[in-house]
Every structure is written in C-alpha cells, then in structure tokens.
Amino acid sequence: MKSASIRVAADDCAGILKVLADETRLAVVERLMQGPQHVGEISAILEVEPTLLSHHLRVLREAGLVVSQREGKQVLYSLASDVQGSRRGRAINLGCCRISFK
Amino acid sequence: MKSASIRVAADDCAGILKVLADETRLAVVERLMQGPQHVGEISAILEVEPTLLSHHLRVLREAGLVVSQREGKQVLYSLASDVQGSRRGRAINLGCCRISFK
C-alpha cells in the first residue's frame, strides 16, 4: 500500500507543474477529471504501454494528484479529492494554483 | 528583433506547462504579472545570474509568454498581451488552459 502521498510542498509550485508538464501525465489527469478509471482502460484509450503508464501514475501518486485503489485484479485510479475542481468541471486545484482547461 | 514568437502549438499544453515548470521562470512570470520590468531588476530581486536569467527569458520569449523591448541600454520585459489575465489579477491565460495563483 502506502499512498503516503508525500505531497510536494505547497510552495513548490514549479515542482507540481513539472508533474503536469508531461503529455502522458496531463492526458491521464484530463481523463480522470471525468471520473475514475482502471489502468487498463487508460492504457488502451491513450495508447500508452502499461509499464510506461504505471511509471507515470506513480509520479502522479507521489505528487498527491491521484489516488489508487485495488478492485480485484484491477486498480482504479481517481483524482485526489482535494485536487478535484468544483463539481466535476474542467479544472484542478493544486495547492499553489488552480488550472482550468477549456 | 525578431519576436517572431513561434508560439508553441496551442494544443501542446504540456509543452507550455514545461516552460512554466521551472522555479526561475515561474518566479519571473509572477514578477511580470505585477508589471513590466528590466532584466537588471529581475536579476537583482530574484538573485539570478544575468546570464542564466537571459536564457530563461529566451525560453519564455520563444514560448510567447513574454515580450521584450529595448529602452536605451536596458531591456524591458513584460507579459505578452494575450497571456495577461483579466485586469492585472494573479492569473495568466495560456492557449490551452488558464492558471490562477492565490
């Protein structure tokens, strides 16, 4: 387990942005904005190798942006609650700033 | 001259975020949100070597986030107009998304 979520220091805005500044990770987050999803689904939709995706998910997890939870053989990922934008909008709330997409 | 501003493809959101995902560049942008400033001032306030700062300013310029303009010996930098948040607020408007700071 260990979703210790070391959560990057809130004042390290650049650090959190670095996590999001990757095509794959950004796509994952945009995907999760519409609701939780299993790794397999994400991998298929984004056409990203499961191994590679797993690595990126780890980065997102350790940054506290997403959380994981096992469901049988699969693992369900969702946006961390304190990151979720107001009512499922296209926005996320990092500690230091807030990003809204169009 | 040449502020050709190749401006990163608007759909390359990760690309633009990468530009902002650096402590120094983020600090510069936050600084410029409060108005235009000369390189020397920025360098002094942020305590960044002029050479290093110049490099980062180039990255910001080529991403179309800031614009430069000579004033005698000095060079004045300011946020690009189409990036400036509504009424000098603490927010910037990238093509793909909008970031607001607290």
Added chain:
DNA sequence: CGTACACTTCAACGTCCGTTCATGTGAACG
C-alpha cells in the same frame, strides 16, 4: 574612436527524466 554598461549568444558539462526491458507482486481461477 574607445570604454563601460546591459544583455545575449555560443559552447560545454552534469544531471535529471522519459522510456524500455526484465523481473516481481497480488488476485482470481481451475
């Protein structure tokens, strides 16, 4: 002109990061 000032550009080095391949773990099923 020559010098000083304010930056910018060039070249080079070290490090971090995204990707891949190989291996490990945990859950369901026969």
Added chain:
DNA sequence: CGTTCACATGAACGGACGTTGAAGTGTACG
C-alpha cells in the same frame, strides 16, 4: 498449488534541460 491476468518495481540507456564561463552585440558617454 500452478497458471494467468493486471499492474508495479528495478535497473539501465539516451536525450533533453538547467547551469556555467567565455565571447559577442548594441547602446550611451566622454
């Protein structure tokens, strides 16, 4: 139990990026 499925982790490679020092450009001033 052994196997298979669904992911996670570890190690390693290559390229991109931040930083530095040296040289270049442009402007003002005497």
